[in-house]
Amino acid sequence: MTQQRGKFISFEGIDGAGKSTHIGFVAQFLRSHGGADIELVTTREPGGTPLGEKLRDLLLHEKMHLETEALLMFASRREHIAQVIEPALARGAWVISDRFTDASFAYQGGGRGMDRAKMEALEQWVHPHLQPDLTFLFDVPLEVARARLDATRSLDKFEQEQADFFAATRQEYLRRAAQFPQRFRIIDSTQTIAAIQLQLSGMLQAELSA
């Protein structure tokens, strides 16, 4: 009997939107409601493989040309797809990824202003047939995200960007969501954590019974 392919779920949003807060909850929900035989793989981008984690360190801390940045994001992704995502989906596991290609469109395309046709060419090259089945976009106004970030940790290269960068990043996320409404779920991340978890539970339940 051929193994049923697993599902691929990505988490997106500008820094400080609350994405990391909810990934653990979603993993826990799927473990307790998805049946004993569901295998979950939680991973992240940039990163997710030993090589990808080295690239992540460079990407988050070194200044570089915007096209170098985009190419390294997709290089990390190529490795991630080959080593982690595709094998997991093929054996029936569910993959939960903290960011995927929508982040490249949002940050390198929207935030940095890289030409969209080049972004689309990279997407077509690196994963012409793979897209997440479900993408949660945690959406908040910039000021809310910034206030949350300031309260937490020391900021990496992207988190140190200014308001206009994040305005363009957020706008590009929303454009991608409008372009792919079937897979995107936009979460109003100004709600309380409890309210968001309730909303996520309903969406996940629907996905489990699909």
Ligand SMILES: Nc1ncnc2c1ncn2[C@@H]1O[C@H](COP(=O)(O)OP(=O)(O)O)[C@@H](O)[C@H]1O
């Ligand atoms: N809905 C929310 N309401 C209030 N605070 C939140 C909410 N979601 C997240 N936070 C807090 O905001 C900060 C940043 O959240 P985090 O999940 O790390 O964001 P991201 O992963 O999107 O950068 C954390 O301190 C977190 O506890």
Ligand SMILES: Cc1cn([C@H]2C[C@H](O)[C@@H](COP(=O)(O)OP(=O)(O)O)O2)c(=O)[nH]c1=O
């Ligand atoms: C995947 C990806 C991430 N990024 C950026 C967005 C984030 O600022 C940063 C790291 O991701 P993030 O998951 O936010 O890490 P953390 O929550 O630990 O800070 O990388 C891109 O610019 N392009 C991409 O394609």
